Amino acid sequence: MGTRSRSRIEWVADHCALLSQITDEFRQTRPFDGLTIGTGIHLEPKTVALLMTLRAGGAEVIASGNLSSTQPDSVEYLRAAGVRVEAEQTTDPARHTALLRRVLEAQPDLLLDNGGDLFALYLEAPYPGLRGGTEETTSGRMRLEPLREQLSMPILVINDSPIKQFGENRHAVGQSMFETYMRLTNRSTNGKRVTVFGYGPCGEGVATCFRHAFAQVSVCEADPVRRLEAHLDGFMTPATDAAIASADIIVTETGAVDVLTADHLGLIKDGAILLNGGHFPSEIDFAGMAGSAEVEQRDEFENGALTTLRLKDGRRLTIAAAGHMANLAGPRPLGNSIEAMDFGFALQARCLERIATGGTDASDCVVPVPRDIDEGVANAYLDLRSG
Numbered sequence: 001m002g003t004r005s006r007s008r009i010e011w012v013a014d015h016c017a018l019l020s021q022i023t024d025e026f027r028q029t030r031p032f033d034g035l036t037i038g039t040g041i042h043l044e045p046k047t048v049a050l051l052m053t054l055r056a057g058g059a060e061v062i063a064s065g066n067l068s069s070t071q072p073d074s075v076e077y078l079r080a081a082g083v084r085v086e087a088e089q090t091t092d093p094a095r096h097t098a099l100l101r102r103v104l105e106a107q108p109d110l111l112l113d114n115g116g117d118l119f120a121l122y123l124e125a126p127y128p129g130l131r132g133g134t135e136e137t138t139s140g141r142m143r144l145e146p147l148r149e150q151l152s153m154p155i156l157v158i159n160d161s162p163i164k165q166f167g168e169n170r171h172a173v174g175q176s177m178f179e180t181y182m183r184l185t186n187r188s189t190n191g192k193r194v195t196v197f198g199y200g201p202c203g204e205g206v207a208t209c210f211r212h213a214f215a216q217v218s219v220c221e222a223d224p225v226r227r228l229e230a231h232l233d234g235f236m237t238p239a240t241d242a243a244i245a246s247a248d249i250i251v252t253e254t255g256a257v258d259v260l261t262a263d264h265l266g267l268i269k270d271g272a273i274l275l276n277g278g279h280f281p282s283e284i285d286f287a288g289m290a291g292s293a294e295v296e297q298r299d300e301f302e303n304g305a306l307t308t309l310r311l312k313d314g315r316r317l318t319i320a321a322a323g324h325m326a327n328l329a330g331p332r333p334l335g336n337s338i339e340a341m342d343f344g345f346a347l348q349a350r351c352l353e354r355i356a357t358g359g360t361d362a363s364d365c366v367v368p369v370p371r372d373i374d375e376g377v378a379n380a381y382l383d384l385r386s387g
């Protein structure tokens with residue numbers, strides 16, 4: 001019996017059961033033969049599994065990442081496998097944009113986007129031959145919807161699949177944000193007051209996970225209908241100022257800008273810990289808070305995984321990952337569970353296959369995943385788990 005030393009990337013690949021099945025199929029069917037796919041999605045072990053699946057389908061992949069979340073071992077792995085990677089771990093938006101532009105300079109036939117960065121940049125310098133692509137997330141869909149007329153090509157929004165909504169956003173982001181809170185702070189949740197901003201699927205999952213970890217959870221939700229749902233689910237729904245003032249832990253999950261700003265510093269409880277789980281680092285205005293005249297000292301722990309701001313009145317507050325999406329930041333970032341990402345990435349592979357093989361047209365611009373693809377992925381997962 002031999003013993004092998006294997007990497008986390010290989011552990012992840014071994015457990016992406018849906019992607020493994022699709023990879024085997026794509027090796028035979030080769031839906032992307034002769035096509036280039038440009039990608040702009042978090043470069044971490046689960047996306048490595050997705051990109052290798054697309055390669056197995058014949059695609060030439062040119063990969064970039066998202067702001068702040070690129071993992072060097074994933075980049076190394078992809079490059080060793082012959083994938084062109086234009087990505088680096090950076091929190092500088094200008095540098096990030098320059099890397100995305102390099103992907104577009106290669107004029108890919110298909111784009112796999114996460115947050116709408118690639119499609120938005122494409123519109124600044126369109127090129128012939130782009131067939132369309134996919135958008136992974138809520139934030140990207142909100143950004144691309146107003147650009148529908150200009151884009152006028154098939155763009156399938158993975159986030160709007162019910163499977164992504166419940167499989168990842170509701171069931172995985174909460175677990176991941178809870179794991180992130182424990183991993184970054186090593187602090188308890190028992191008896192703590194937690195306020196979650198946003199009660200979409202992500203916020204619902206976060207609120208539920210912290211409640212299951214013996215915290216008292218309040219929800220701040222802008223939409224009264226969703227706020228009612230949070231109330232009926234048993235969460236407190238106080239007014240925003242009261243929800244901020246009472247919280248030991250605040251998590252933002254809104255997709256909106258400036259949910260927490262320097263204007264809120266006067267309200268925040270001594271010792272509070274703030275984490276953003278939304279896609280863009282704009283939900284918590286870290287720069288505005290850190291630069292406030294009320295702050296007299298800034299302590300950074302583990303290269304900014306946590307920043308404690310000491311206020312002139314003696315209170316302290318801590319912000320995770322400088323307001324970047326916390327579950328893919330800091331030491332040993334894991335992100336959402338392998339199974340949850342396997343769902344979304346199986347949808348990605350099937351949607352890109354559909355566009356590559358001519359199963360969509362320009363009217364499918366920024367629309368949800370086709371129902372039959374959802375059904376195929378659901379059946380594949382249930383078949384794998386049965387017996």
Ligand SMILES: NC(=O)c1ccc[n+]([C@@H]2O[C@H](COP(=O)([O-])OP(=O)(O)OC[C@H]3O[C@@H](n4cnc5c(N)ncnc54)[C@H](O)[C@@H]3O)[C@@H](O)[C@H]2O)c1
Nearest residue numbers: 139198200201202220221222223253254255256277278279
């Ligand atoms: N961290 C992760 O791994 C991960 C995974 C998936 C999605 N996301 C991101 O999480 C965010 C939320 O995703 P979702 O699918 O739940 O989105 P959603 O749009 O379904 O829900 C967001 C909710 O926030 C509410 N909201 C907006 N502004 C608000 C404010 N200022 N105060 C209070 N409530 C407000 C909205 O009314 C809405 O109900 C998005 O940015 C998404 O891209 C993160």
